[in-house]
Amino acid sequence: MQERQKRGRFQWLDEYKASKTVLFWACAGSVVVALVVGFSWGGWVTGGTAREMAEQSGAQARQELAAVVCVERFMAAPDMAAQLAALKGMERSYERSKFVEEGGWAVMPVSAEPSMPISSSDQRRAAGLCAEELAKHEIPATGTAEQINATPTVVQ
Numbered sequence: 001m002q003e004r005q006k007r008g009r010f011q012w013l014d015e016y017k018a019s020k021t022v023l024f025w026a027c028a029g030s031v032v033v034a035l036v037v038g039f040s041w042g043g044w045v046t047g048g049t050a051r052e053m054a055e056q057s058g059a060q061a062r063q064e065l066a067a068v069v070c071v072e073r074f075m076a077a078p079d080m081a082a083q084l085a086a087l088k089g090m091e092r093s094y095e096r097s098k099f100v101e102e103g104g105w106a107v108m109p110v111s112a113e114p115s116m117p118i119s120s121s122d123q124r125r126a127a128g129l130c131a132e133e134l135a136k137h138e139i140p141a142t143g144t145a146e147q148i149n150a151t152p153t154v155v156q
Helices: 002-006 011-015 020-040 047-076 080-089 093-103 120-136
Strands: none
Touching (some): 047 080, 047 093, 047 120, 080 093, 080 120, 093 120
């Protein structure tokens, strides 16, 4: 008994010899724990989920690009002030996006090669994003034009 008390706390671990069955189940348990931790907290995803995420990101990028083009086309229109006033007069976001969509500003310009096709649902979402951005703009006063100085001044 005295010999057992003199040994260290974890000395039994040095003397332990695991069987093949124990080693197999320890490895299998480690794999399961790694999978559970990886997929729940580690951010791991399956190939199908990664593909869906990439498609959603691509669609969102197309919608945002189309919305930027839409805002630029809207602001460059000759009757922009009247159209912006009409847009701001609408209360519902659905009406605003429908107004932008029907006005043709949300349609992407056609290029020689269709490198970035935009679907009708993407176009509707782009029109909504465009309408949201346009609603933030101020209506310019009529009859005032911005003066652009053609000669730059150098400050010393």
